[in-house]
Amino acid sequence: MRTGSFAVRLLVGFAALALLAVVMAVGGGWAERAAMAAWGQRASHVSELYSAGLESALAKYDYVPKTLALHPSVLDALRHPGDGARAATANQYLERLNAEAGAGDLYLLDPSGRVLAASNWRAPLSFVGMDLSYRPYFQDAARRGEGRFYGVGTTNGRPGYYFAVAIRDGDHVLGVAAAKVSLERIEERWAPGDERVFVADGLGVVILTSVPSWKFGMTAALSEPMWTTASLTRQYGAVTLKPLPVEEREDRGDGARVVALAENDAPTVAYLAHTRALPGTGWRMTILSPLDPFRQAGREAALVSGLGGVVLLLILLALAQRHAAFRQQMAAKAALQRANDVLEERVTARTAALCAAQAELIQKEKLAVLGQMAAGIVHELNQPLAALRMMIDNAAVFLRREQPDAVLDNLASSTRLVDRMGRITGPLRSFAHRSGDPVPCRIQSCAANALSFLDERIRRAGVRVDKAGIPDTLAVPGDPERLEQVLLNLFSNALDALAEREAPCLRVSAARVADRVVIEVQDNGPGIPPDVAARLFEPFFTTKPIGQGLGLGLVISAAIVGELGGTLRHQSETPEDGGGCVFTLDLPAADPIPLSTIKEPQCPTA
Known part of the structure; x- marks a missing residue:
């Protein structure tokens, strides 16, 4: 009898341990997935803000080459390519405009791709006289009117983003105006921290990153046609492209996946990755976060689940033994309940802190984007605000004169002006x-x-x-x-x-x-x-x-x-x-x- 009772108790004990293991596995897995899902949503929003910041930084200079066609010195230099005096005047204008606009370099190319004038004409490594006909941005602008391109400068070895616009005289192409803009300031905002950020171009080469050692790393092997294209356009200049050891391990869905990557000679680190395409560029932005914190969250949740299971088992055991020690069982139950409450309070407090930190990060990114747009808003709203003030004063005068029709006319004009201001603050x-x-x-x-x-x-x-x-x-x-x-x-x-x-x-x-x-x-x-x-x-x-x-x-x-x-x-x-x-x-x-x-x-x- 005693042998049978012992066997039953042993089986019950094994069953309880198995159930506890299942609870811990389910609780830990759920917590890990929930943390990853929350990070995926935040990463999607942060990448959207980063993408908007990059688009805003590029759009700031998109208009600069188009303004060159409005200046007489530019047209004179292109219409008289052999005139040194006109070229010198164009050099000085480009130098002055570049200093005011804050671009990297501005220059003019004739229809054959030779540089006639440049803002860096005083520099030892000036663009003047160079043949840039092999650059895709020149070829696209000459054929289609506009061109964009990311590449490393063949003269100074500095990478940048190129804007190019064809300058026409009727149907005849006089030449191409080009601007080179550095993207280093964007990388400076991606200072290394717990998360890593990088942007890869259409060939899979990292061109922007918060980790300097990843710059110009290849996320995938280049095919022979890709190597040929990069060599002909000299897209990466004299830079040596190196493989970036990224190993795809697991697809988590919703754009998130687990990858492994080694930094220099350090051990391989597992990351949770989120990738989004950057519209209009052919680039892809990837945000990486170390996987260990998510796994730690799963382990902590598994521990909490295990403690909850232990509490449940102890309660059941206490109920089974209530005839032996009812008061002792109630005291143990109260103590365990207090421990459970403390753990829940800690989990709640930590969750609230994480949510607050996330909200603060999102707000800061929103303010950064709004700051870049402030200058345009001030200029566009200046005149409508002044006109609105005048119309309000005018309405007051008409009201004192008891001219209701004139008051209504001014109020109607004010309404249209407010609508106009609303449209201005939308598409700036x-x-x-x-x-x-x-x-x-x-x-x-x-x-x-x-x-x-x-x-x-x-x-x-x-x-x-x-x-x-x-x-x-x-x-x-x-x-x-x-x-x-x-x-x-x-x-x-x-x-x-x-x-x-x-x-x-x-x-x-x-x-x-x-x-x-x-x-x-x-x-x-x-x-x-x-x-x-x-x-x-x-x-x-x-x-x-x-x-x-x-x-x-x-x-x-x-x-x-x-x-x-x-x-x-x-x-x-x-x-x-x-x-x-x-x-x-x-x-x-x-x-x-x-x-x-x-x-x-x-x-x-x-």
């Missing part, structure tokens, strides 16, 4: 992208809407506005809001020039010439000095005091007019012609708008 770089299908834009309506934003400013300054020279039905194809943006910028600049002038006058006229429409904005101000006029369309150049302008207004306006198929130019009038200056917009003409379909704008005009 809308001037760099094409709009949808063009629609007929009535010149008279666009001019009236733009003037309405400046109504109070015009009234206070006593400026006489003459817009009688705009035919009712005259129209151009495009986007009315973008045309109003250009006119508003020109009107605002004219009012700045008319400050403290006697009998100030602003004249707007438009006429159709063949299949074109010519719009002129003229003032009788002091005019623009020749040295200032030569730099009007340079980015970041302004004569306004600090805080009142970024020097981007005319650059943005010229870009918008260019996208509408036109040109924007300036000339100063002589004293015999009345003085002041004239800005001329030359745009394609649209079919005349029938008078029966015209609805006058519901806002006050000057």
Whole structure:
């Protein structure tokens, strides 16, 4: 009997241990998977922020090569490739523009790929005279109008990202404008820590990384065609590519996987990896986190689960032995419950701390991205905010005069202006992208809407506005809001020039010439000095005091007019012609708008 009882107890003991092992395995595995899933979500968000930061850093300089086609010295150098004086003038302009824009290098190439002028023309290793026809960014720009490329410089051995834009004279390609931008600042933000970050290009070569020893490592063996392409384009210059020993071990799903990687001569380390494609580049960004903390979380959870199982077994044992020591069993149960509560409190506190740290990291990354966008927001909202203030003051005056219709008109204009500010804070770089299908834009309506934003400013300054020279039905194809943006910028600049002038006058006229429409904005101000006029369309150049302008207004306006198929130019009038200056917009003409379909704008005009 005793032998049978002992056997039963032994079997029960083995069963209890087996059940405890199962509970610990299930609890530890669940905790490990939960921690990995939480990290995967965070890594996805962090990689999205890193991707946005990289895209923002590249977009900051995307527009620089396009501005070169607006400067006369660039066009002169390309039209007269053998003229040393014109090349020297272009060198000086590129050097000055590069210092203001903060790019790495700016240079011009003729149609054969030879460098005619460069911002580093003074440097011992200048680009001037080099043959860069083998570079893909030049070939793409010459064929398709634009080109992008990442590579190592063959002159100075420094890696960078290249932007290239073809400069045309009609259908003829005069040459290519190129900008080289360093991405080292992005890597500096990826300072080594618990996590590792790297970006691999389309060939699988690491071009950006938080671990310097991984730079130019190959995540996969290059095929013979890949080697041939890299050699012909000299993409990696004289850099020796080395294998990066990445071993794929397990696919965890949802873009996460387990990999093993060795750093220098250190032992192989297992990582949890998350990879995402970077749109428009062919690159892939990978974020790595050591696997040991996740495994440690699983072990801790298994321990907690085991303790819970032990507690349960002890409770059952205590219930079975209650007839022998009821009070002792209750005391043990209370003690074990207190221990369990302490463990749960610790787990809860640690989870809350991890969540707070994650939220703080996400917030910091969001603020970093918003900081890069602040300059554009300030410039775009400057004029609408000033116009909104004027319209509110105007409404107050009309209210005191008991002119409700005028008050309603000003409130309606304020509403449209607020809507416009909302659209500005959405796509801040809308001037760099094409709009949808063009629609007929009535010149008279666009001019009236733009003037309405400046109504109070015009009234206070006593400026006489003459817009009688705009035919009712005259129209151009495009986007009315973008045309109003250009006119508003020109009107605002004219009012700045008319400050403290006697009998100030602003004249707007438009006429159709063949299949074109010519719009002129003229003032009788002091005019623009020749040295200032030569730099009007340079980015970041302004004569306004600090805080009142970024020097981007005319650059943005010229870009918008260019996208509408036109040109924007300036000339100063002589004293015999009345003085002041004239800005001329030359745009394609649209079919005349029938008078029966015209609805006058519901806002006050000057």
